[in-house]
Amino acid sequence: MAGPIRNILVYVDGSEESLTAAQYSICLAQTYKAHLTALYVINTRALNDLVRSHIFLKSEQMEYERDLKEDAERYLNHVRNLARQKGLVIDLEKADGAVNTAIKRYCKELEIDLLVIGELSRIQSRRDEFYNEVERAMRSVTCSVLIVKDDDRVWSMFENLS
Amino acid sequence: MALIDLIKPECIKVPLVSTMKNDILRELIQVLKDAGKIDAVEAAFLDVRAREDKGSTGLADGIAIPHTKTTQVKNLTLAIGIAPQGVDFDSLDGKPSKVFFLMLAAPNEAGPHIEALSEIARVTISTTFVRLLSSARTVEEVVELFQG
Numbered sequence: 189m190a191g192p193i194r195n196i197l198v199y200v201d202g203s204e205e206s207l208t209a210a211q212y213s214i215c216l217a218q219t220y221k222a223h224l225t226a227l228y229v230i231n232t233r234a235l236n237d238l239v240r241s242h243i244f245l246k247s248e249q250m251e252y253e254r255d256l257k258e259d260a261e262r263y264l265n266h267v268r269n270l271a272r273q274k275g276l277v278i279d280l281e282k283a284d285g286a287v288n289t290a291i292k293r294y295c296k297e298l299e300i301d302l303l304v305i306g307e308l309s310r311i312q313s314r315r316d317e318f319y320n321e322v323e324r325a326m327r328s329v330t331c332s333v334l335i336v337k338d339d340d341r342v343w344s345m346f347e348n349l350s
Numbered sequence: 351m352a353l354i355d356l357i358k359p360e361c362i363k364v365p366l367v368s369t370m371k372n373d374i375l376r377e378l379i380q381v382l383k384d385a386g387k388i389d390a391v392e393a394a395f396l397d398v399r400a401r402e403d404k405g406s407t408g409l410a411d412g413i414a415i416p417h418t419k420t421t422q423v424k425n426l427t428l429a430i431g432i433a434p435q436g437v438d439f440d441s442l443d444g445k446p447s448k449v450f451f452l453m454l455a456a457p458n459e460a461g462p463h464i465e466a467l468s469e470i471a472r473v474t475i476s477t478t479f480v481r482l483l484s485s486a487r488t489v490e491e492v493v494e495l496f497q498g
Contacts, residue, residue: 234467243407252460252463256460
């Protein structure tokens with residue numbers, strides 16, 4: 189009988205929290221012999237919104253999109269290297285659009301049964317809660333979601349993983 | 351990173367006293383200098399000014415969001431200033447700007463920079479919120495409005 193976790197998706201956005209989540213997901217994938225996919229979303233919707241609201245110039249939009257694509261490569265490669273250190277092969281996925289929508293889409297398409305995300309920013313107002321894209325994804329995906337906390341403990345767990 | 355995490359009382363000035371665009375930018379940058387967020391005021395000013403020269407960040411309804419990537423900061427940094435008198439900032443609607451969000455991002459922080467700018471864009475859609483913000487008289491009032 190297959191274990192409770194077969195397909196894990198970890199969302200990586202380059203933040204410390206998301207990289208800790210990546211380490212934790214590598215530990216989980218190895219423990220449960222699960223398949224792991226790391227996803228980075230190039231938030232082109234936000235870029236479009238910034239141009240539409242005249243905060244960004246068209247040239248800035250292109251410049252930042254380039255930056256985000258480079259970030260995607262850099263952070264996904266970093267996660268792949270972390271996995272390699274532990275002898276784990278993972279899939280890397282790069283999407284564009286709205287973060288919330290892309291996470292939902294990948295969860296469905298890859299038949300993910302566990303979404304792993306980093307610790308969320310502290311919520312100090314209802315406004316924050318409404319606008320946090322990752323939190324919206326967390327609420328709307330149909331699979332289970334794991335929020336990774338305590339980076340020291342995760343780091344130590346990752347280091348001790350054979 | 352949520353916008354609220356970037357809002358620090360020591361990086362807010364109410365009221366801004368300058369009456370000219372360049373002086374407003376310098377005043378906001380000085381706020382960051384006084385808060386220990388940057389060292390070189392002039393270098394930061396030149397980076398912000400270079401972005402302004404490509405197109406004004408003065409939007410409609412009294413809001414201006416000057417921003418740039420600069421090596422003068424290590425982390426995403428935000429200064430907020432309120433100029434109740436209004437300042438000519440070459441805004442889109444030609445009206446004086448009263449609420450200023452100056453955002454400086456390190457060159458490798460595209461993601462958080464975009465996220466924070468988007469959040470400012472979203473919260474300032476509310477005309478009531480902008481009206482309350484532009485009539486704030488103290489730093490505490492500004493912070494409370496974002497926490498509300």
